[in-house]
Amino acid sequence: MPTAKPSKDESTPQPQDAAVPAAETPTEVPVEAPEPSGPKPGVYEYTHFTDSVYLHVPLTAHTATDGRPATVFDWPFGPPDDGRWAPTKKSPNQAADNMPALAPSEE
Template identity: 55%
Template sequence: MPTVKPPKDAPEPTPQPEEPATPAAEPEAEAAVIEPTGPEPGVYEFTYGADCVYPHVPLTCRAARPERPATEDEPGEPEVKATVVDWPFGPPDDGRWTKTRKKPNQRADNEPPLSSEE
């Protein structure tokens, strides 16, 4: 087959650069940059209307209830303050918690009691 020469006034073909082989990204490096999602750590008050149990903590959270005086038919109930917990990794992201400046009044139910011997 005869070779065809390009005309003299034709532009020079530009050499195509070779694409360098890109190394595969390390999966460990990508996993280390996970940003936390959900509420930030801090003290939160339980503001849901009914009590709740979180089995994975475990923590029983109480909703705030005003004092109910006794009547002839029913005994009264004392005031119940809402559960306030310091969440070191943020509270559950279920819409039941509101950030507050109040002091925590409860710890996880499975924490050992404070002892005076420490």
């Protein structure tokens, strides 16, 4: 039996062009770090009326008494936002409880 030839009207499927653009990958948008909302890093003086212990440092903050000045501490990431610390230009007089004591400063 003879095979029928396709007529000229019927087209054979052609391979698609390789020039079709590939799906674009999404561009990454840089994410900016949020601004810290608490106090800025620096040296702060303890101003509360009673001593306190900050376990995350660890630091025992002392109030000013007749024989001892209030704790002045250098907070590298900012002091706790609990209203007990005021910025100061004094030199730190206390290190973290697990660090060696600071040398006394002359003010």
